[in-house]
Amino acid sequence: MAYNEQELAAVKEFLYKIADDQLIIGHRNSEWTGLGPLVEEDIAFSSIAQDKIGQAQHIYEILHNLGEADADTIAFTRDASLFKCCHLTEYPIGEYDFSLVRNFFFNHAEMLRFEMLASSSLEDLAKLAKKYRGEIKYHVMHSDTWIKQLGKANEESHNRMQAAVNNTINLALGIFEESDSADTLKSMGVFEGEKVLQSRWLETILPILESASLKLPESSNWQPAYGGRKGVHTEFLQPLIYEMGEVFRLDPKAEW
Amino acid sequence: MSSIDPRIDRLELPANEDGKEVMNKLEQWETYEVFHQKKRGDQHIHVGIVHAVTPEMAIILAKEQYTRRRQTSNLWVVRTADVTATAYDDADMFESTPEKTYREASDYYCMDRIRKYQLEHGIKDRKEDRRKVKEAE
Numbered sequence: 570m571a572y573n574e575q576e577l578a579a580v581k582e583f584l585y586k587i588a589d590d591q592l593i594i595g596h597r598n599s600e601w602t603g604l605g606p607l608v609e610e611d612i613a614f615s616s617i618a619q620d621k622i623g624q625a626q627h628i629y630e631i632l633h634n635l636g637e638a639d640a641d642t643i644a645f646t647r648d649a650s651l652f653k654c655c656h657l658t659e660y661p662i663g664e665y666d667f668s669l670v671r672n673f674f675f676n677h678a679e680m681l682r683f684e685m686l687a688s689s690s691l692e693d694l695a696k697l698a699k700k701y702r703g704e705i706k707y708h709v710m711h712s713d714t715w716i717k718q719l720g721k722a723n724e725e726s727h728n729r730m731q732a733a734v735n736n737t738i739n740l741a742l743g744i745f746e747e748s749d750s751a752d753t754l755k756s757m758g759v760f761e762g763e764k765v766l767q768s769r770w771l772e773t774i775l776p777i778l779e780s781a782s783l784k785l786p787e788s789s790n791w792q793p794a795y796g797g798r799k800g801v802h803t804e805f806l807q808p809l810i811y812e813m814g815e816v817f818r819l820d821p822k823a824e825w
Numbered sequence: 826m827s828s829i830d831p832r833i834d835r836l837e838l839p840a841n842e843d844g845k846e847v848m849n850k851l852e853q854w855e856t857y858e859v860f861h862q863k864k865r866g867d868q869h870i871h872v873g874i875v876h877a878v879t880p881e882m883a884i885i886l887a888k889e890q891y892t893r894r895r896q897t898s899n900l901w902v903v904r905t906a907d908v909t910a911t912a913y914d915d916a917d918m919f920e921s922t923p924e925k926t927y928r929e930a931s932d933y934y935c936m937d938r939i940r941k942y943q944l945e946h947g948i949k950d951r952k953e954d955r956r957k958v959k960e961a962e
Contacts, residue, residue, distance in 0.1 A: 606832075607854070609875045613889035711885045718882060725835075 579750035588628035589654035595621030600662050620704050631693045645814035649807040655797040657740040659806045670733040673712040674741035680705045681769045690758035720781030742793035857883035860901035869901050
């Protein structure tokens with residue numbers, strides 16, 4: 570498909586947003602490798618982290634075909650201000666309750682976004698959305714299982730999960746920060762928009778939280794953490810990018 | 826009572842038999858036996874165990890431990906505690922008496938007759954062909 574300049578910019582920004590989210594949350598989750606609560610979960614969580622990074626790489630390749638640099642250069646050498654990830658993905662791993670709740674919020678948004686993208690006019694992305702459906706389905710099953718287990722296991726686990734939900738909701742809402750080019754993307758048939766996604770997301774997660782005896786804070790108190798989509802990030806992103814690119818910078822021209 | 830697991834330490838269990846019992850239970854979660862099915866219709870084959878607290882959790886953990894590098898259509902998990910097993914002390918009941926080898930499949934010789942039939946009816950012996958190819962390699 571031939572794009573005009575405005576359309577191309579909108580598509581690129583949209584792809585960066587999705588891939589940067591996946592790369593950064595994938596990298597964060599990989600920080601649990603070796604520290605998981607039991608060995609089976611350590612392996613499962615690490616594997617999910619790897620899946621996310623793989624998905625990001627695939628989207629960076631689509632960007633490369635649209636004229637951007639190659640995937641490694643995009644991932645490892647950009648300055649934080651050029652990243653389009655939301656703040657939710659940037660925060661340090663904290664304790665396992667936060668990491669699980671973050672994944673729960675993120676995975677559901679990702680699954681619903683990819684469901685919408687399966688019929689996108691951007692064919693490469695639509696293909697990819699179908700390809701990764703199974704992977705993401707497992708990621709969602711993994712977070713739902715833990716949320717339900719810990720939401721109801723005992724008083725301590727319930728309180729910690731509820732506190733994590735309370736502390737994470739504003740970050741999670743930041744996923745749905747609308748882009749200036751939302752109308753362009755909609756008229757091109759690429760994506761229906763973050764508002765649609767957010768309302769589907771709420772419809773999906775509310776019954777699951779309820780079955781885990783967890784509640785979202787009152788919506789009147791919500792203050793979505795916006796900025797990430799515009800390149801305004803938390804203090805945590807730049808050090809993460811620096812660490813992620815350490816090996817790459819040793820020899821940027823190396824063949825892997 | 827102290828444990829190497831900080832989550833158990835936080836419970837401040839009493840240093841008596843009751844505390845010990847709770848600690849033993851928590852330090853090692855119960856196990857689930859995992860059965861893997863390659864293709865729909867195949868037998869499920871036992872592949873190992875996972876630690877988990879519920880069957881649902883056993884499923885999500887077994888998925889990553891046992892299916893990442895092999896084709897899979899289905900997984901079963903069963904609580905190890907729900908498996909009924911023979912006692913190793915009774916293993917002698919599986920021994921067969923030497924004069925009863927006719928009960929074992931390996932005691933039947935029929936390939937000579939099968940080959941003869943194949944030869945008479947011009948049926949190609951694929952197994953034989955494969956063996957020859959293998960030897961040639």
